[in-house]
Amino acid sequence: MRPGRLAAAIALAAGLVAAGAGAGGLVLTRHSAAATPRTPVPALPTPTGPIAAPPQPSDAGQVAAPVSLTIPVIDVSTKLIRLGLTASGALQVPSTTSVAGWYTGSSRPGATGPAVIDGHIDSYAGPGIFFRLIDLHRGNRIYVRRADGTLAVFTVTVVHMYSKNAFPTQKVYGPTPDAELRLITCGGVFDPARGSYLSNVVVYAVATR
Amino acid sequence: MKAKKLTRRTLAMIGLLALGLGVAVAGTARASEGSGSGTGWIRLAHLSPNTPAVDVYLYSFGNSNAMIVLHHVSYGTVSQYQEVAAGDYSVAMRPAGAAASTEAVLSASVDIAPGHAYTVAGMGPESGLRLAVLDDELTTPSGQALVRVIEASLKQRVATVTFDGSMIAHKVTFGSVSSYQAVPPGTGSVAVTDGSGHVSSQVALKADTVHTLVVLDGTNGLETVNLLDAAGNTDDPVGGVATGFGGTAPHGPSSPVPWLAAIVAGLALATVAALRLRRPSRRPISQG
Numbered sequence: 460m461r462p463g464r465l466a467a468a469i470a471l472a473a474g475l476v477a478a479g480a481g482a483g484g485l486v487l488t489r490h491s492a493a494a495t496p497r498t499p500v501p502a503l504p505t506p507t508g509p510i511a512a513p514p515q516p517s518d519a520g521q522v523a524a525p526v527s528l529t530i531p532v533i534d535v536s537t538k539l540i541r542l543g544l545t546a547s548g549a550l551q552v553p554s555t556t557s558v559a560g561w562y563t564g565s566s567r568p569g570a571t572g573p574a575v576i577d578g579h580i581d582s583y584a585g586p587g588i589f590f591r592l593i594d595l596h597r598g599n600r601i602y603v604r605r606a607d608g609t610l611a612v613f614t615v616t617v618v619h620m621y622s623k624n625a626f627p628t629q630k631v632y633g634p635t636p637d638a639e640l641r642l643i644t645c646g647g648v649f650d651p652a653r654g655s656y657l658s659n660v661v662v663y664a665v666a667t668r
Numbered sequence: 669m670k671a672k673k674l675t676r677r678t679l680a681m682i683g684l685l686a687l688g689l690g691v692a693v694a695g696t697a698r699a700s701e702g703s704g705s706g707t708g709w710i711r712l713a714h715l716s717p718n719t720p721a722v723d724v725y726l727y728s729f730g731n732s733n734a735m736i737v738l739h740h741v742s743y744g745t746v747s748q749y750q751e752v753a754a755g756d757y758s759v760a761m762r763p764a765g766a767a768a769s770t771e772a773v774l775s776a777s778v779d780i781a782p783g784h785a786y787t788v789a790g791m792g793p794e795s796g797l798r799l800a801v802l803d804d805e806l807t808t809p810s811g812q813a814l815v816r817v818i819e820a821s822l823k824q825r826v827a828t829v830t831f832d833g834s835m836i837a838h839k840v841t842f843g844s845v846s847s848y849q850a851v852p853p854g855t856g857s858v859a860v861t862d863g864s865g866h867v868s869s870q871v872a873l874k875a876d877t878v879h880t881l882v883v884l885d886g887t888n889g890l891e892t893v894n895l896l897d898a899a900g901n902t903d904d905p906v907g908g909v910a911t912g913f914g915g916t917a918p919h920g921p922s923s924p925v926p927w928l929a930a931i932v933a934g935l936a937l938a939t940v941a942a943l944r945l946r947r948p949s950r951r952p953i954s955q956g
Contacts, residue, residue, distance in 0.1 A: 474938030477831050481930030497887030550905035556913070560932035564902040571877075572899030581916040590916060616707070616751070623908030634806045634876065636709045636785040637749040643909050649917030656912045665751055 503531040506602045508610045522569045523605040525561050528576060532599045533591040535559075539576065539603075550643070552577055556587035559642075566638070568603040569611030569666055573635050576603075577643040580656065589644035593618065593660045600639060601664050613640045613664035620646050620658050631661055638666035669829040708780040709749040709804075710755040712759065713789035714741045715820035716797050717885045721764040722773070722790065729756035729777070738762045744884050746787075746895055752784040759799060761790055774799050785898065787880070793822065805848050805878050806898040813873035814848040814897075818882045821890055824862065827883045829892075831873070832856035836881070848878070853934075860890055867892060 506529045529536045542551040542560035553560045559578030566572030579587030601613040621627060631641055640663075647658030712724045721743075726736040735757075738747055741764075744853075756779050760772035776799035778786055785804040792798050806815045817829045817837035825842040837846035839862060840886070853875040859868040860883055867890040873879060880899040883890060 464945060467941045471938050471941035471945065474934045474936070474941055476934070478931045478934030478938065481927045481932075481934060483708075484930065485924055485927035509847070541674040545904060548903070548906035550909045552909060552911050558909055561904065562901070564905075566809055566899055566901075570899070571896045573901070575905075580912040581914065583913045584915045586916050587912070589911065621908070628904055628906070630783075630859070632901050632904040633783075634808075634898040636711070636804060636806060636878075636898040637751060642913065645909070645912030649914040650910070651914065654914065655910055656914070656917070657913070659908045 495591050503529060503534055503536055505531055505600070506604065506610060508604065508608055510612055521609040522567050522611070523609065525568045525574070525576075525603045525611070526606050527604045528559055529602040529604070530595070530599070531595055531602075532655075535588060535591070537578070537588050542577070549640070550575070550577055550621050552579065553588075556582040559588050563631070565641075568605070568613070568640055569609075571636065571638055573632060573639045573641050574603075575632065575641045575643065580645040580660075589642070589660075592642060592644045592662060593620070593646055595642075595662050600667070601662075603640070611638070612667040614667045615662055615664045617663045619661050619663070621661060622658050623656075624649070626659060640664040640666075674901070680833060681856070706756050706782045707751050707756045708782055709751050709785040710757065710778065710780060711747045711749045711787050712736075712738055712741070713746040713787055714743055715789045715791050715818060715882065715884075716794060717743055717820065717822040719743065719794040719797055720789060722761045723764050723766065725760040725768065726750075726752075726789075727758045727760065728752075729758060734768065737768070744882075744891075744893065746789075746882070746893075749785060752780060754780050756780075759788045761799065773797070776801055781844070787823075787897075789818070791818075791820065796843075798844070802845060803882075804897045807900065808876050808878060809850050811853070811875050812850040813853045813875060814850055814878040814914045815873065816848045816880050817846040818880060819844055819846075819882045821885045823885045824860075824883075824890060827860050828862045829881060829883070830859050830861075831871070840883075853877075858892055858894075860892055866890075869894075903929075 508646035525539050529540045537558045540553055540558055540560040542562050545551055556579035559576050562575040563576035568574040578589040579586045580589055586643055595615050595618055597615055597617060599615040603611040642662040644660050645656035647656055649656050671810050714722060721740045724738040725734040727734050736750060756774055756777060757888055758777045762770060762772050762773040773799060776788060778788055778801050780786060785806055787802040787804055789800050791800045805814055815836050817840050819827050819840040819842050822842060827840050829837045831851055833903055836849050840846045851873060853873050855870060855872040857868050858871045858881060871894050877899045878896040880897055882893040884893060
């Protein structure tokens with residue numbers, strides 16, 4: 460074979476290999492782009508304990524502070540730390556991704572008003588305490604145990620995802636005439652450049668009577 | 669010839685592959701979430717001193733099956749708020765124990781707007797009993813408390829109510845409601861005066877809470893009941909919440925461009941090479 464033909468044959472082979480590698484790389488990277496799967500887990504047992512009578516309208520606000528949170532259907536069981544606001548006025552988040560926190564400027568769970576709890580969807584390495592929060596649906600139960608041992612029981616009404624750029628502060632944190640709960644975590648697209656998710660997931664729940 | 673065939677087939681396959689990938693990549697776009705939940709709140713009350721206990725029914729408009737029935741509601745009773753879908757409702761009162769099929773003594777329609785709260789109360793004397801639909805305030809001026817007064821006492825038909833000496837409601841008459849007044853938060857003494865009666869009690873009015881003080885006939889003189897209409901946060905957090913580090917997010921080279929470039933460059937090289945392989949066959953083969 461002439462050197463020219465040999466070179467052409469090698470170039471043909473090399474071209475095909477390059478194109479194949481490109482196609483393969485494309486397939487593989489698209490494939491690995493799938494998020495960590497949300498494998499179903501056996502539901503935790505329902506917490507038991509005295510369920511404090513719903514506060515009477517006249518003495519609401521007298522309930523004890525929350526200490527732990529259980530959401531059996533998504534396998535969440537965590538103590539609740541206390542959170543305030545950051546210097547810029549944003550809601551603080553727990554310093555570890557394995558616990559959730561209650562915003563002390565909000566209502567105590569079970570008292571009139573929206574009680575606010577937030578937690579991480581993930582760490583740098585893997586799932587956080589609220590990884591499966593978005594899997595909650597209307598009707599799911601949420602249990603908050605309080606310092607006096609009583610339980611506040613909530614029922615999910617709706618789950619929403621909001622862009623952080625257009626977070627509806629009033630809708631999420633605004634006053635309510637009944638005892639409600641808001642669970643907040645991150646969701647949607649992760650922006651590696653900003654190092655944060657672009658959206659928040661908010662679970663709305665009301666005290667169960 | 670063989671090389672040409674191979675190139676053609678390979679080109680076709682790679683073309684199909686690229687097409688399929690394009691579709692797959694386009695298919696990963698996310699569906700977006702819906703908006704507002706469209707609910708409001710309603711509570712029911714019996715505030716007519718000389719009217720016996722009643723059963724209170726809440727119907728969604730056009731539905732003859734009651735959504736909520738409160739049995740044996742006596743004077744001074746105020747239910748908790750119930751969250752309901754926004755829309756038209758009717759409230760009916762029947763004597764306690766009367767069958768649901770009997771004609772209601774009293775009924776009223778309520779248009780529940782999203783995000784709004786209402787109190788529907790039987791008010792006035794039994795002879796002139798009516799169902800009042802009250803718009804309940806949810807939000808306060810920042811750091812303040814809001815208070816209004818419902819006068820529901822036959823023993824003292826006019827009431828003037830103060831909180832730590834400052835006026836909340838001046839000469840409210842029986843069966844009527846004062847408008848909300850903003851007051852600095854704190855624990856103080858609520859005094860009901862005017863006419864012969866006088867009662868005072870300690871009331872805690874926290875910042876960002878809304879209250880209704882109901883003046884009732886008690887067994888001995890007057891009673892005031894402090895209803896909590898709504899409560900908000902002391903300080904609403906600003907904006908979204910930073911609750912993720914991306915450890916479970918989709919990852920890897922986010923751009924398919926390098927791979928697509930490799931495909932295109934590889935195909936170009938292979939095509940040029942295939943053309944070179946075809947052309948030289950016209951030349952003499954032997955050179956010596």
